[in-house]
Amino acid sequence: MSSMYRSVCPYDCPDSCGLLVEVENGQAVHVAGDPEHPFSRGTLCGKMNRYPETVHSPDRLTTPLRRTGPKGHGVFEPISWDDATQEIVHRWRRIIAQHGPEAILPYSYAGSMGLIQRNAGHALFHRLGASLLERTICSASKGEGWAAVMGGTPTVHPDAVMESDLILLWGINSAATNVHFLKGVQEAKKKGAKVWLIETYRTPTTTVADEVFLVKPGTDGALALGLMQQLVEQGLCNEVFLRDRVQGFDRLRDEVLPRYTPQFVGEQTRLTAETVIRMATLFGQAKAPQINIGGGISRYGNGAMTVRSIVSLPALTGAYDSPSGGCFVGTRTGTAFALDKVTRPDLIQGEPRTINMNQLGDALTQLNDPPVAGLFVYSCNPAIVAPDQNKVLLGLAREDLFTVVHERFMTDTARYADIVLPATSSLEHADVYRAYGSYCIQQAQAVISPVGQSRSNWQVFSTLARALGFEEPVFDLSTEGLIDELLAAERPLRQGIDNAAFAAGKAVELPNGPFDGTFHTPSGKIELLNPALDSELPDFFPPYGGEEPLHLMTAPAMHSLNSTFYERKDLRERQGGMKLQMNPLDAEERGLVDNQQVMAFNALGEVDFLLDVTDRVPAGTVVAEGIWWLEFAPGNRGVNALTSQKLTDMGRGSTFYDTKVDVRVSRTV
Ligand SMILES: Nc1nc2c(c(=O)[nH]1)N[C@H]1C(S)=C(S)[C@@H](COP(=O)(O)OP(=O)(O)OC[C@H]3O[C@@H](n4cnc5c(=O)[nH]c(N)nc54)[C@H](O)[C@@H]3O)O[C@H]1N2
Ligand SMILES: Nc1nc2c(c(=O)[nH]1)N[C@H]1C(S)=C(S)[C@@H](COP(=O)(O)OP(=O)(O)OC[C@H]3O[C@@H](n4cnc5c(=O)[nH]c(N)nc54)[C@H](O)[C@@H]3O)O[C@H]1N2
Ligand code: SF4
Ligand SMILES: [Mo]
Numbered sequence: 001m002s003s004m005y006r007s008v009c010p011y012d013c014p015d016s017c018g019l020l021v022e023v024e025n026g027q028a029v030h031v032a033g034d035p036e037h038p039f040s041r042g043t044l045c046g047k048m049n050r051y052p053e054t055v056h057s058p059d060r061l062t063t064p065l066r067r068t069g070p071k072g073h074g075v076f077e078p079i080s081w082d083d084a085t086q087e088i089v090h091r092w093r094r095i096i097a098q099h100g101p102e103a104i105l106p107y108s109y110a111g112s113m114g115l116i117q118r119n120a121g122h123a124l125f126h127r128l129g130a131s132l133l134e135r136t137i138c139s140a141s142k143g144e145g146w147a148a149v150m151g152g153t154p155t156v157h158p159d160a161v162m163e164s165d166l167i168l169l170w171g172i173n174s175a176a177t178n179v180h181f182l183k184g185v186q187e188a189k190k191k192g193a194k195v196w197l198i199e200t201y202r203t204p205t206t207t208v209a210d211e212v213f214l215v216k217p218g219t220d221g222a223l224a225l226g227l228m229q230q231l232v233e234q235g236l237c238n239e240v241f242l243r244d245r246v247q248g249f250d251r252l253r254d255e256v257l258p259r260y261t262p263q264f265v266g267e268q269t270r271l272t273a274e275t276v277i278r279m280a281t282l283f284g285q286a287k288a289p290q291i292n293i294g295g296g297i298s299r300y301g302n303g304a305m306t307v308r309s310i311v312s313l314p315a316l317t318g319a320y321d322s323p324s325g326g327c328f329v330g331t332r333t334g335t336a337f338a339l340d341k342v343t344r345p346d347l348i349q350g351e352p353r354t355i356n357m358n359q360l361g362d363a364l365t366q367l368n369d370p371p372v373a374g375l376f377v378y379s380c381n382p383a384i385v386a387p388d389q390n391k392v393l394l395g396l397a398r399e400d401l402f403t404v405v406h407e408r409f410m411t412d413t414a415r416y417a418d419i420v421l422p423a424t425s426s427l428e429h430a431d432v433y434r435a436y437g438s439y440c441i442q443q444a445q446a447v448i449s450p451v452g453q454s455r456s457n458w459q460v461f462s463t464l465a466r467a468l469g470f471e472e473p474v475f476d477l478s479t480e481g482l483i484d485e486l487l488a489a490e491r492p493l494r495q496g497i498d499n500a501a502f503a504a505g506k507a508v509e510l511p512n513g514p515f516d517g518t519f520h521t522p523s524g525k526i527e528l529l530n531p532a533l534d535s536e537l538p539d540f541f542p543p544y545g546g547e548e549p550l551h552l553m554t555a556p557a558m559h560s561l562n563s564t565f566y567e568r569k570d571l572r573e574r575q576g577g578m579k580l581q582m583n584p585l586d587a588e589e590r591g592l593v594d595n596q597q598v599m600a601f602n603a604l605g606e607v608d609f610l611l612d613v614t615d616r617v618p619a620g621t622v623v624a625e626g627i628w629w630l631e632f633a634p635g636n637r638g639v640n641a642l643t644s645q646k647l648t649d650m651g652r653g654s655t656f657y658d659t660k661v662d663v664r665v666s667r668t669v
Contacts, residue, residue, distance in 0.1 A: 005447040006034060006505040009048050010117075010426035011561050012110035012138075014330060014437025015180045017044050018507045019051070021427060021447050028052040028427050028448055037507045039158065039438035040180050046558075046574075047565050054425065055451065057567050059409055061422035062452025071397045074415035081453065081463075084419050089467045091402045091418075092128075092374055099370035101129030102352050107360065109137060111379030111408075111564070112457075114431025114444075115337060116482055120457035121378060122343035123474055124465045129349035131372070134356040137386070139330070140651035142298035145307025146329050148530050148650070149315070149538075151521035155329050156290075157514040158438050162187040163324035166286035167195045170310060171220065172294025175204040176558040178437055181292065181328075182208055194282075198223070200296075200553055201581070201623050202616035213279070214618050215269040217551040217657060218300045218543030224309035225540055226265030227280045229257040231316045234277075236284025241318030245519070248529020248537065249316070256537050268540070270618075284317055288325035296555070300658040301544035304650035309538040315526045326515075333434040336441060336510055338489035342482060344474060358654045359645045361388040364395020377405045378423070378457055381563045383412035384627050387643040387654060390605045406460055409567050412630050412638075422454035429456035430479050432486060439513035441497070443483070443505055458482060544646055546660030548602050550586065550622045554639050554656045557626030566629040578633050580609035581623040582663065587613045590663060597634050597666040600624075602659070605642050608635025608666045622663065635666070 002024040009017040018037030022030040031051045035042035064084035069075025079087075095103050106125045112118055125132075161167060161184040174182050185195060185208060197209035200217045215223060231237050232253055242249045262273035269276075283289055291314065297306050311327050319325030340346070355363045355372075360382050363372055372395075386392050396403065396416035405417035414420050428450045434441045450456075455463075458479045465475035477485065496511040521527050529536055556562070559571040566572060580600055582592070592598055594613040599606050600622065609624060617623050624639045643656045 002029065005445070007427060007444045007447060008433045008442050008507070009044070010112040010114055010431070010433070011564060012113055013561060014178045014435065015040055016113065016433055016435035016438065016440060016442070017048065017180070018442065019044070019048070023447055026448055028055050034507070037440070038509050039435065039440050039507075041183070043180070045179050047561065047571060050568075050570065053568060053570070054565070055427050055448075057409075059567050060451050060454070061407060061409060061414075061420060062454065063422060064453070065420040067418045071399065072393070072416045074410060076420060081455070084421060085463060085467050087419060088404055088464060092468070095373045095402065099373055101349070102131045103370040103372060104128060104130040104374040104376070105355060105363065105372045106130055106133055107357065107375060107377045107380060107382055108133070109135060109357070109380040112426055112431070114426065114433055115339060115486065116342060116431045116479055117429060117457040118379060119339065119342045120461045121376065123347055123472070124461045124470070126344055126347040127349065127465065127470050127472065128468070129352055132352050132354040134354050134652060136651060136653045137357050138654070139295050139298070141304040141648035141653035142293065142295055142307050142329065144651035145298060145304040146311055148304070148308045148533060149311045149527055150519065151527070153518075153520045154332055154513060154515050156324065156326060158328065158331070159184050160324040160514075161185055161290050161292070161328065164188050164288045164290040165193045166283065166289040167193055168198060168289065168291040169195065169205060169209065170198045170291050170293050171297035172292055173203040173205050173556060174292070175207065177294070177556050181437060200551070200621050201618065203555070204558055213271060213275065215271060217553065217621065218302060218306070218545070219269045220297050221302060221306035221309040221538070222260065222265050222268040222540040223271070223276070224306070224313050225257060225260040225538065226262060226276045227283060227313055228252070228316055229260040230262065230277055230280030231284050232257060234281060234284060236280070237316045238318030241321055242316065245321070245525050246315050247523045247525040247527045252312070252528045252537050256539050260540070283313075288322040289314060289317070289319050290325055290328060292328045296657055298648065299654050299656045301646060301649060301655055302541050303648045303653065303655070305535070305538065305541065309540065312528050312538050315528060320526060330436045331439050331513060333436070333439060333441065333493065333510060333513060336434055336491055336493040337432065337486055338491060339486075341485045341489060347472065356647065356652055358387055358647060360386045361391025361395055361645055364398065364401065365391055373400065373402060375401060375403045377403070377413050381411045381413050383416060384563050384630065384638045384640060387640050387656060388604055388645045389638055389641040391645070406457065408454070411563065421460060422452055424450045424454045424456045428454065429458075430483060432483055439510045440507045441494075441502065441510060442507040443502065445505065543658045544655065545658070546602060548660035548662045550620060550661050550663065552600065552642060552659040552661045553621060553623040554643060554659065555623055555625045560626045563627040563629065566632060572632060575626055577610045578626065578628040579612040579624070580663065581612045581614050581617045583617050583619040583621070584613050584615060585619045586622070587611065592663065592665065598663050599635070599666040600642060600661040600663045602642055602661045604644060605637060607637045607639060607641050608633065610634055622661065
């Protein structure tokens with residue numbers, strides 16, 4: 001006898017698909033898409049179709065572990081939860097006595113997007129007085145770029161794209177990273193819409209595009225300004241919209257745009273001047289052009305400015321006036337819940353220092369006064385996902401660093417732990433979810449018992465808090481009790497939802513979520529001119545770059561999600577190994593051949609790959625998709641040994657794509 005339950009895909013993906021989980025004898029045996037989900041409408045991606053193989057993988061961690069071998073070797077002995085808890089409390093007390101609580105650093109990101117589990121550590125670490133973590137690895141600079149022009153204006157409903165007549169997928173690999181958005185794109189195409197892909201190489205998303213424009217990495221800001229220059233030049237601006245609803249157009253037109261001639265923009269981007277002119281004509285003639293902006297373009301030294309320039313573009317033709325025009329930048333549903341009930345900023349002790357998560361390498365190896373002496377990693381795999389891997393691993397290998405890792409699998413980070421704690425999967429704990437690619441929210445219950453002795457993030461942190469003697473009532477709450485607190489607080493954004501459906505575990509939409517025609521900026525207008533910023537107007541400046549000749553794209557892979565899903569042999573095989581894609585001309589110039597083991601290198605590190613010689617990638621650019629676990633890598637380093645800890649122009653975000661390398665034959669073969 002089997003039973004069916006509703007759940008949510010917990011991963012850091014904009015779609016937050018609805019799941020139907022079939023449970024038999026206490027095991028999840030099958031998952032399918034929930035046909036009643038308003039956005040995913042019954043389909044899942046190829047990664048999640050076989051989720052039970054992850055949940056019941058023989059490689060799941062099932063007991064707490066204590067390190068018995070050298071750091072990083074992954075040699076452990078099983079211990080009980082009580083012993084693990086006591087050891088953590090004992091070691092933390094020693095650290096606090098010696099250095100103060102700021103010497104303890106929590107490190108987490110979005111292993112699960114559930115609001116409870118994702119934020120479960122905050123209350124404890126705030127109460128403890130630990131260092132704060134600036135969680136800006138993903139989309140901080142993209143958010144700043146949008147806010148510079150649009151303030152707190154929400155983005156349109158994702159289905160609005162169905163009515164667009166010209167869709168620009170700008171630096172987004174939707175076929176891999178936002179696949180349900182493409183259903184709307186296909187609907188629009190049926191009605192005659194054209195689709196452009198603006199990219200650095202031919203990603204799988206190329207198949208939906210009518211035209212692909214490959215640019216030199218980090219130059220899209222110049223392209224956006226060049227298109228605006230041409231809209232002015234060709235008389236394609238919407239003068240009424242610019243007069244009534246936009247601030248600062250005259251200054252942009254007079255002070256900035258004249259420099260962005262098609263010739264100049266062509267040189268910057270590697271497009272031809274004619275292409276820039278033609279793109280502007282077609283954009284200006286479209287009735288409701290919509291730009292879907294990915295995260296990639298924002299992960300450069302000029303990333304926030306690039307996004308700001310692209311967001312400005314549709315203002316010139318008044319595209320924001322159309323319900324389906326403008327930009328889609330991901331939904332902001334953060335205010336739908338009183339997250340403070342979980343994160344408890346009121347418990348912060350004093351003014352602890354803040355450490356940027358992109359600079360973990362420096363934090364672990366260079367900070368003194370106090371040093372980072374205790375690290376607690378959960379829902380994150382920094383040994384391979386954080387930039388400057390050599391520094392990160394050097395830090396994690398410190399004998400005087402006490403590291404706890406709460407995980408579902410023996411990840412590269414867990415291998416460096418002193419104590420490993422087994423984590424539940426999303427089917428084993430309750431949570432509340434909000435999507436960032438749609439306006440859906442949903443609750444999910446645990447549908448199976450925890451695998452082995454695994455515990456959820458909230459169980460771990462509330463237990464630790466009590467063991468440390470913290471008496472705040474929040475730490476006595478069960479996960480369900482905390483969810484009740486979260487939902488008891490009413491929020492305007494949650495008004496008008498179908499409460500009965502939400503309570504029953506169905507995904508429901510936030511009717512007040514999408515853009516309603518008003519601009520939430522100080523002036524009430526679209527702010528091409530933003531007087532609150534150092535650079536009052538959008539402009540272009542080059543990314544950090546580097547001496548080496550090739551731009552490295554550290555791109556997402558179709559069959560994984562950051563470093564998640566590498567436990568799955570089927571998905572690893574579909575990726576076909578840790579590859580570096582390179583143009584035949586670049587390969588020939590270096591005497592390299594297809595399928596050869598090669599080494600990409602720069603001042604930060606050396607990383608082995610299998611070479612994939614392909615004309616999907618233009619000369620001058622190389623591509624490494626996915627973040628491979630080191631046990632499946634051809635060498636002993638992952639792609640992030642080549643990326644730097646430098647931050648973006650605004651938002652203090654990551655600059656993964658702002659990476660230059662050269663490539664030669666591997667040393668190890
Ligand atoms: N299958 C899969 N799905 C995922 C993920 C995954 O790893 N795999 N990751 C998840 C996460 S955490 C996130 S944040 C999102 C990310 O989703 P996306 O926004 O799609 O991915 P990004 O890494 O941000 O980069 C998207 C694209 O930007 C391109 N790009 C890089 N530099 C430039 C540039 O200078 N100009 C232009 N025009 N394009 C450029 C890259 O080639 C890449 O194809 O996806 C989520 N979903
Ligand atoms: N080279 C390169 N580097 C990148 C990127 C890139 O495109 N290229 N993308 C960057 C981006 S956009 C992001 S967002 C980051 C993401 O980096 P991370 O947040 O580290 O994401 P994942 O690699 O998916 O690792 C999440 C881990 O959380 C664990 N986990 C899942 N659920 C739970 C749970 O309930 N509890 C606990 N304790 N653990 C759980 C999973 O097993 C997994 O190992 O990586 C960044 N790094
Ligand atoms: S990874 Fe994304 S597309 Fe795949 S099931 Fe999860 S939410 Fe849906
Ligand atoms: Mo991300």
